[in-house]
Amino acid sequence: MAFEAAIVSEVTGEAKVTPIPSNTPGIVGIMTWRSRVVAVLDLELIASGSTDPETQTESAPRTVIATLGADTIALRVQSVREVAWIDALRPAHVARFAFAPQEVVVDAEAMPLFEPQRWLEALEANTR
Amino acid sequence: MSDSELLEVHDGGFVCALEADCVLEITAATDHSGPSPRLCGAIAQEPPQASVEAARVCVLQTAAGRGAFAVEHVLGFVRVASDARLSLPPLLERHCPYIRGVVETGHGNALVVDHERLVAVWNARHGELT
Numbered sequence: 001m002a003f004e005a006a007i008v009s010e011v012t013g014e015a016k017v018t019p020i021p022s023n024t025p026g027i028v029g030i031m032t033w034r035s036r037v038v039a040v041l042d043l044e045l046i047a048s049g050s051t052d053p054e055t056q057t058e059s060a061p062r063t064v065i066a067t068l069g070a071d072t073i074a075l076r077v078q079s080v081r082e083v084a085w086i087d088a089l090r091p092a093h094v095a096r097f098a099f100a101p102q103e104v105v106v107d108a109e110a111m112p113l114f115e116p117q118r119w120l121e122a123l124e125a126n127t128r
Numbered sequence: 129m130s131d132s133e134l135l136e137v138h139d140g141g142f143v144c145a146l147e148a149d150c151v152l153e154i155t156a157a158t159d160h161s162g163p164s165p166r167l168c169g170a171i172a173q174e175p176p177q178a179s180v181e182a183a184r185v186c187v188l189q190t191a192a193g194r195g196a197f198a199v200e201h202v203l204g205f206v207r208v209a210s211d212a213r214l215s216l217p218p219l220l221e222r223h224c225p226y227i228r229g230v231v232e233t234g235h236g237n238a239l240v241v242d243h244e245r246l247v248a249v250w251n252a253r254h255g256e257l258t
Binding site (some may be wrong): 016035036 | 216
C-alpha cells in the first residue's frame with residue numbers, strides 16, 4: 001500500500017495505543033504525539049469495515065503520522081519501505097480497498113494508493 | 129495551574145477518569161438496586177444491556193441530574209495538574225462525544241469522561257438513573 005508522502009509528518013516506532021470505547025470503524029484508540037492526542041487507525045479494520053478489534057493488524061512495529069487538514073492521524077503498519085517518485089497514477093485494477101481508487105507502480109509492483117482523506121470524508125458523511 | 133482530583137476506573141478494557149467532585153457514591157454492584165449501565169457501553173453509545181456484570185457502581189451527581197454507571201474495577205483517586213490534561217482532536221471530538229480529553233496517570237492514559245453530557249443524554253433517552 002502507498003500513501004502520498006506530502007501528508008506524512010513522521011514515521012515512528014510501534015504506537016503505545018490507548019483503546020477507546022467507540023463504534024467508529026477503523027479507529028482502534030489514541031496515542032500521544034508531540035503532546036497532542038491523535039486517533040490511531042488500523043488499515044485492516046478500515047479495509048474490512050469491521051469494528052471488531054480481533055480483525056486489526058496483530059503486529060504493527062511502525063506508525064505513520066499523517067496530517068489531514070485540521071486532523072492528525074496515526075496509521076499502524078507492519079513496515080515502511082521507501083519514498084518513491086511516481087510518474088503517473090492509474091485506476092485501481094482490483095477494487096479491493098474502498099479508499100484507494102487509484103494505484104501506483106513501484107519497482108514493477110502495483111499497489112493501491114490509500115487516500116485517508118476519503119476515509120475521513122466517508123466517516124463524516126455517515127455521521128451526519 | 130490548579131490540580132484536580134479524578135477517580136480512575138477500569139471497565140471493558142478501558143481506563144476512564146471521572147471528576148472526583150461529581151462522584152457521590154461508590155457501591156458494590158450487588159448492593160445497588162437501581163439500573164446501572166456499563167460505563168464503557170454508555171460512552172460507546174451502545175444500547176443498555178439487560179444483564180450487567182460489574183463489581184462496582186459509581187453514582188454521579190451532575191448539573192444534568194444523577195447517573196449510576198457500573199464498572200469492573202475502581203483503581204483509585206489521582207490528583208492531576210490541569211496542564212496535564214490533553215484535549216481530543218476534532219476527529220475524535222466528533223466521534224467520541226462523551227470523552228473530554230486524556231490524562232496520563234500511573235496506569236497510562238486515562239480517558240476523562242464528560243459526565244454532564246453523558247448523564248444528560250443517557251437520562252433523556254433512558255430515564256433518570258437513581
